Amino acid sequence: MSDGNASAGKEPPPLRRGDSGDPGAPSEQLPSVTMDSPGPELEGNNSPRSRTAILSDDGSMASNRAQHPASLSYSNMRAGSGELPDDYAMSAVSDQAAESVPSNQRQQGSPQPRKAPPRHRSGTSRSRPISRSAVDNWAGRAVTAGGESRLRYSVNSTDDPDAGDSGPIRFQQQQQFFRMSPISNDERFSASASPRPDEMGVSRTSGESTEDSGNDQTSTGGSYEVDGEEQLTNNVRGIYAGIVMVEERCREYIKIQSQPGKELSPQHWQQLIAVHRTLLQEHHDFLLATQNPVGHPGLKSSAQKYSMPARLWRHGIQALLELLRRRLPGSSEFMLTFIHLAYSMMTLLLETAPAFEDIWIECLGDIARYRMLVEEADFREQEVWVRIARYWYNEAADKNPDVGRIQHHLAVLGRPDIVQQLFYYTKSLVCNRPFDGARESIFLIFNPSLQGARPTRHLPEVITAFVAAHSYLFTGELSGQFTSTCDNFLLSLSQYATRMGPAFKVHGAYIVSCNFAAILEYAAPNAFLPDEFRRSTTQTKTVEDIYPWSHRYWTPVSDIRTIESDFLAARDSKTISPLVFHGSCLAFQTLSVLLGQVGNKNMLPSLHTSLAFLWCLARTSSGIKHIEVAVPWAQIVGFLNTLIRDFTDFALIEGPDFPIQKEDRWLPEDFLIRGQVWSQRLYPAGFFTGAPNADEGRNLEPPSRDLSRMHRCLWLGVRLAKFNRWMTYDWTTQRFSATGFVRKLDELAQQHSPFYGKGLQMPGNDVEMHNS
Structure with missing residues (x-):
């Protein structure tokens, strides 16, 4: 899959930096990355949506995207300004997983595989950053929200995350399979180039590029009147523009932080998790919007056409998990934080985007295998996650037995x-x-x-x-x-x-x-x-x-x-x-x-x-x-x-x-x-x-x-x-x-035959069946 999602020659979008005087903001920011502007075809000629991120009164990032009843099913999914609610994002995964593990094998406090994903909680309208400055500002604020404090290992912990880097590797021979990348040689997704934002135009019948015409409408305060289907299409284009932007941001961050010998501070890890959380949420909104009953067939097929599940896994989850894996054991607390976030998002998608159920099930198994790496020193805890991963892979094998x-x-x-x-x-x-x-x-x-x-x-x-x-x-x-x-x-x-x-x-x-x-x-x-x-x-x-x-x-x-x-x-x-x-x-x-x-x-x-x-x-x-x-x-x-x-x-x-x-x-x-x-x-x-x-x-x-x-x-x-x-x-x-x-x-x-008669003990032909 190509990582090139921007076209040369376009001017960068106008950026508006939010207030950087937040006392909880990290003192050191990840380097900014220049991003090409999404093409005008992404939004349609009738939707003059501003690319400037607007700060709301409460300090959250709020876009001036038009709202319409047709988009409520995916715009009101999570409370807060673009963050998962505390009780969902930070909940332990053991509540619904226990059914799949024998009762005599369960460990107190050990997450178990879920049989059904949790229901999401409705709340205020989603606030979605739509510019690079919005992403920067959102990432800088998200790490101070304190949501991760409810995890077993908090990213706000006072423990030194770098402690123990030089310690011995436990169970070196016994863990040789677990220390490698859990999804090495993974070929589940065919390599295909990610489209640029200006290629995201979809028609009502075939999903091909289309141009809006005959709708002379103006935006007054970011709200305008269009029919439900057209509004949904415009919103999908807007979400996709945000995905492309944050996706490029995530790739650039991973590339910078993957340099040999580069040490990451806790603030850097928090920012990386925050920006990847944004990408996961944008993908979730995109998948919900494209499955809206109001949408036309071309819109509903866009997730498959543009390989959105593959991009969600590769850029939103796997890349960061691989970086965290290579920095173990110093990154263990942050890896736990992100694994719980990614696991929760996959279980949510398992319910809300069933068209890609096979992919989400296999991804849950992969995430569980990454979780095994963190528990290298705790064999019992590791065995719990072995059973969780095996549960999901058996589910995947039942659905695709010939893979x-x-x-x-x-x-x-x-x-x-x-x-x-x-x-x-x-x-x-x-x-x-x-x-x-x-x-x-x-x-x-x-x-x-x-x-x-x-x-x-x-x-x-x-x-x-x-x-x-x-x-x-x-x-x-x-x-x-x-x-x-x-x-x-x-x-x-x-x-x-x-x-x-x-x-x-x-x-x-x-x-x-x-x-x-x-x-x-x-x-x-x-x-x-x-x-x-x-x-x-x-x-x-x-x-x-x-x-x-x-x-x-x-x-x-x-x-x-x-x-x-x-x-x-x-x-x-x-x-x-x-x-x-x-x-x-x-x-x-x-x-x-x-x-x-x-x-x-x-x-x-x-x-x-x-x-x-x-x-x-x-x-x-x-x-x-x-x-x-x-x-x-x-x-x-x-x-x-x-x-x-x-x-x-x-x-x-x-x-x-x-x-x-x-x-x-x-x-x-x-x-x-x-x-x-x-x-x-x-x-x-x-x-x-x-x-x-x-x-x-x-x-x-x-x-x-x-x-x-x-x-x-x-x-x-x-x-x-x-x-x-x-x-x-x-x-x-x-x-x-x-x-x-x-x-x-x-x-x-x-x-x-070189083995004829070897090991043979011939009984009579009329032997009664018995148990050994």
Whole structure:
């Protein structure tokens, strides 16, 4: 996004300095910045609005903007002369956030995530500075108002904000993720130039530039008669002029104060916060005005057209938070002040500007992550804000499950669970809209393995081996060290899964999903299988049409040599990455180990995820032929037969429709699978409508959910059996059987797979399900 919002050659607007004799004004002012004048088109030819800031009798900045009933909905939002009311701007965020955090985890006085934003308080008309002198004067007066005194840390505190700059950094290794910028590599907003004020003309139909004509009206004392729609348009133009002016001011302040070695006094910090508060309020007014029912479509689309949410975040919040972060710990009190202000404004926008709800939710998560930095020395307080940030990111992920950037945010918050982190990093890469920034972030957990260093904290050997194996796959270092690392993981997996107990339900889903990301080559630019899944998504074939269609692309089962060549091509070909071969061998030998504990109900989520992946892969034109040799088909058949019980709903599993049971419509792993490129055609349209969020019990594990998983697995097994390639399903006896072709595939796997049989413990085929 370009920062150039002013055009050259225009004369600066006339400035009128307010009375500088305020005894509470700071003794040292930030340097003034010359600003180009907004173009005449911004206000329209019929609105001769003065650009001179007028001081009201009470000393506040008051513009001579015309007032009209049509603008009351956004001009009377906050009491005071342009400031948030004390009870709103300074309120703790814990009042409505507590609902999203378990009661046994709440800390007294610790803010919690809000479920709903606070209602604003009506008051006197907004007074909006419209010139650079007004901004200067407003900023100089705002810091003396004393509003921040109600915060936990006051900007008026007598403590030295610079104290402790040279102190030791606490928890240096444990906090490595939190000390970096919380939103590094952020790509949520497309870079686009900010329009100049004179480009802000909007028409009633298309939002294009327009000229006012035929309205010969004069201003008498700043008030004039126009229709409601025209008055609203003029007011929006005026607000936008103020935004451009304050935005440029904020950028210039940040640029000046970001110079190396420059120390900021408390007065400087107060002025920076004050001018950014002004920018936030102007953006709030702009968004409210453009959503006014009186406005025409061109006006309502102007916030999107001119990237106002992006500019609000970048210039109004992020830039100052980054400056404050770089000056920690000396800036901690001022960072707390601004974080509470920004958090409150985002929750207000969540209610009053719902058109950009997705953006505000993600911004709330980002602000919570900045808040974590301030609590580096207080681990319990930091954990509170970790939960708050995770709450908002989960809300964002539910609304946009295929956006990899949000999964990347969740990965950063996954510590100390390194398996969870690896899952979210890989998911951010294999989402339908991948986040390439994760390719750098993932090395934060890969580097210790690649450098041969011991992990910074105690981890089970099986987990250390698992992460190391993926680090070798990710970097393509498929040497002897990779094979021995995978062997260690597979040999320890069965015992680890038994020891984990019910906790392995989610860990198992993480592990198999990471393995499938390796088969997808972590969605590298030239990856083979992701394109296969994307092409299958565009096909309009029904489920029943898949079976005859697939045989036209697959090698006949009688041509075993070609099938062997297809499998080895993923290892030796120059056009297909060897990652497909090695990732497949690791992924399906892992599945084989888990199937070896087929009587353990804690394996069901990972086995359900694996069958879903195979079903989606079988629906591609040629993806399955490169991995079918590595799949333990015979073990899958044995597993499916153990799921068949007297209470099995055969009408549900044999029907063509996706099996949905009302009492357990959604399973916890559904939300982990959702959004990945391979799962785009797994769930029916509208399946996730009305799904509960993470705080409403969707991750709970009542016994009925295992029954739903059993029916899901059986339904997927019937779908795979209808290909009549790897297994069959007898509709009379209602049992599964492996085909003779599977025995030939098993012989090829034994001959070529580097991990064949590792860690395997084969049970009988009729094992009763039990809890570990």
